[in-house]
Amino acid sequence: MRNKDSILRKPAVQSLLTSLLCILLGLLVGFVxxxxxxxxxxxxAIMDIIKNFLNYSKPATRLKNMGNTLVKTAPLLMCSLSVLFAYKVGLFNIGAAGQYVAGAGACIYCAVGLGWSWLPCMIMAVLAGALVGALSGALKAYRNVNEVISCIMLNWISLYLVNTILSQVKNPTSPYTYEITKKVVMENGAMTTVAHPGAVLPQLGINGLFNNNKYVGLAIPLAILLAVGIWVLLTKTKLGYELRATGLNMYAAKYCGMQDRSNIVLTMAIAGGLAGIGAAMLYLTGFEEWSCTQSSVPAMGFNGIAAAFLGGLHPLGAIFSSFFIQHITDGGAQLNKQVYPSEISNLISSLIIYFCGFVLFFKLTLTKWLNGRNEKKNAAKGGSAK
Amino acid sequence: MTDFMNSLGFILYVTLAYTTPLLYAALGSCFSEVSGVVNIGIEGMMTAGAFTGTCVAYFTGNPWMGFLCGGLAGAFLGLLHALAAVRLGADQTITGAAITMLGISTATIICKVLFSSTETIPLSVKQKIPKLFMGVFEPTTVFGRFMDYVFATYASTYLVFILTLVVWFVFYKTRFGLRLRACGEHPQACETLGINVISMRFLCVVISGFFSGLGGACVTMAISTQFRPISIVGQGFIAIAAVIFGKFRPQGALLGCLLFGFCSGLKVVLGASSGVNMQLLSMIPYVVTVLILVLFVGKSHVPSANGKPYIKAK
Structure with a gap:
């Protein structure tokens, strides 16, 4: 029996249990x-949400739809890494959404407007996201502006700015930009497009695994690699140690000779870069186009917050939690729209974040319960606790 | 001269209209932040209030009923925030963010269920919050029209200025206010003097939800006539910025809100009169918020215990 106790006391097991509890509670309230x-x-309906692509009976359609979910999981994973990376350094990056928007603007403009190939487009997306992130970081470090407020303001500023910039590569017959496979050229003073497949991310043959879903490709393995990379950076390197130390106690870190201010800027730049590359991972597949008239920031960045906390703030946990969040979001789209609004999945995600706030309380209760049980057992045996 | 008076009157009218919801939310934010609880759920509380307000006014036909219910909807979300952040010691920023998402998604879901659309059916004039002093001033003279613009405005606007005075009085002239401020500065010291910090903070967060809900209801029941997904977009966060700008005092928040209200008003006035890109005009309030924070926040005094969960010693 002692053995079973020690398993429940392990932090990793406790995190997993609390995450599962959060999911369960979220789904339960969603069901109500x-x-x-x-x-x-x-x-x-709740089964439709949970099953998502498993709703399809044909294996080929299932695989194709699983591919679609994975295509959107990659950017979500990047946004959640962005949030959790900043959180480890004591910053709440609610601006992942805006950094994601900046990344989207940069990569779409470079691809469709300038006709660049995918790698420089992706790099520009990273830089644009990093710039927006670094701006919030600098405001925090040098002007003591709360990063939550500055991030939210930058979310809106980025959205309107990107809408304005991307209006230049907009399809005149719709509110959307041209497809990523096209490039804008001027011909006799009028705007037309020519084919430009070079901006699309390489598929690397992975699409073959998902019934030739043409959107599946480089983004998925790259996202997982980056998650592992962030884990290594945070836990195994000097920089990661310094950043975490700054997050735990800024003054102590400063006393030890760490550059607290530039560390904050660097953290937000990395977080922004992650969100930016996330946008490139979605928009450079051609999965969807940017709507230049959208009046709200894409939900990806906010879902990233849910994924980060649900994954126990661990980069590897984020891989699974991102997939889960995207899974139920796509599942929500499967609902019968006449009866149930698809926003139910957003509600479930937000409930999951809400319950994730209780993690500390859950863990304390669990530990208390374990202690109580031990004491009782020891009292019955008449022995003392080891 | 006539044109100038007319434009000035119109700008003042729009400024007051846009200041009102911000000020309700900012007063709410003051309660929460000063008692030591960070509340970034204001945005969600406003959205909940905006939807509930119009919805109740539409079905009952009574604007004041709608206004009150809008406040109560915000207070309910405040209750959820307080439960997590005050009672259970959860991270205040996380639950605040969750409350925001919760408010927005719930409002959209209920709206879709009741109205089969993301927008509510527009309110008639009788269902809207009434305007005071209608027809008191002669709009035929220049001065009369100016007065008509500025003073013949929604009752909710008059109410919020009275409320600001009341909140100021409560904060600085009553025992309750003294205790409230002490809870945000040094909760341990309060507890030794027999003040129940947890209940105090709980109450303040619920009040902040109530006020934010009223603010949201003003947006959809006075400025506009219906709830739409873009009704609130960021106003809750702008209200928080106004409070930081106002150094966590109700009178400072008033100034901050007037400034942001003016910026939002400018957007409307310029958008109506000139061919300037609407997307760029929409950026004004947010850019100004960042600039103001950069210039003023460095000197702001934040309540010392703000954001720290208070866990009672055994």
Whole structure:
């Protein structure tokens, strides 16, 4: 019995348990909401959300849709890494959404407007995201501006700026930009497009695994590699140690000779770069185009917050939690729109974040319960606790 | 001269209209932040209030009923925030962010269920918050029209200025206010004097939700006539910025809100009159917020215990 106790006391096991509990509670409340809206189909609806691509009976369609979910998981993973990386350094990066928008603007403009190939487009996306992130970091470090407020303001500023810039590569017949496979050229003073496949991320043959889903490619392995990279950076390098020390106690870090201010700027720049590359991972596949009239910041960055906390703030945990969040978001789109709004998945994500706030409370309760059980057992045996 | 008076009157009118919701939310934010709880859920509370307000006013036909229910919807989210952040010692920023997302997604879901659309059905004039002093001033003279623009405005605007005075009085002239401020500065010291810090903070967060809900209701029931997904977009966060700008005092928040209200008003006035790119005009309030924070926040005094969960010693 002692053995079982020690497993439950391990921090990793506790994190996993609390994350599962958060998911369970989130789904439960989501189910109750579905029941209130329409009790008849609620059970089926919640299963649709949980099953997502498994709803399709044909294996080929299943694989293709699983590919679609994975395509959107890669940018979500990047946004969640962005949030958790900053959080480890004591900063709450609610600006991942805006950095993601900046990245999207940069890569789409470079690809469609300037006709660059995918690698420089991706680099520009990283730089644009990093710039927006670094701006929040610098405001925090040098002007003592709360990063939450500056990030949110920059979210809106980035959105309107990107809308303006991308209007130049907009398809005149729709609110969307031209497809990523095209390039804008001027011909006799009028704007037309020519084919430009070079901006699309290479597929590396991975698309073959998903029933030739043409959007699946480099982004997915790259996202996982970057997650591992962030884990190594945070836990195995001097820089990661310094950044975490700055996050834990800025004054102590400064006393030890660490550059607290430039560390904050650097952290936000890295976080911004991660969100920026996330945008490149989505928009450079051609999976969707940018709508130049959108009036709200894409939800990707905010879902990144949910994924980061659900993954126990661990880069490797984020891989699984991002997939889960994207899975239920896509599942929400499967619902019968006449009866249930697809925003149910957003509600479930936000409930999951809310319950993640209770992690400390859950862990304390669990430990207390374990202690109590031990004491009882020892009292019964008449022995003392080891 | 006539044109100038007319434009000035119109700008003042728009400024006051846009200041009102911000000021309600900012007063709410003051309560929460001064008692030591960071509340970035204001945005979600405003959205909940905006939707509930119009919805109730539409179905009951009574604007004041709608206004009150908008406040209560915000207070309910405040309750959730307080439960997590004050009672259970959760990270205040995380739960605040969750509350924001929760408010927005719940409002959209209920709106879709009730109205089969992301927008509510526009309110009629009778269902909107009434304007005071309508027809008191002669719009035929220049001065009369100016007065008509500035003073014949929504009752909610008059109410918020009275409320600001009341909040100031409560904060600085009552025992409750003294205790509230002490909870944000040194909760341990409060506890030794027999003040229940947890209940105090709990109450303040719920009040902040109530005020934010009222602010949200003003947006959809006075400035506009319906709830839309873009009704609130960022106003809750701008209100928080106004509070930081106002050094966490209600009278300072008033100045901050007037400034941001003016910027939002400018957007409307310029957008209506000139061919300037609307996307760029929309950026004005946010850019000004950042600039103001850069210039003023360095000297701001933040309540010392702000953002730190208070866990009672055994």
């Amino acid at each position: 909401v579905l029941l209130i809206i329409n009790p008849a189909g609620a059970g089926e």
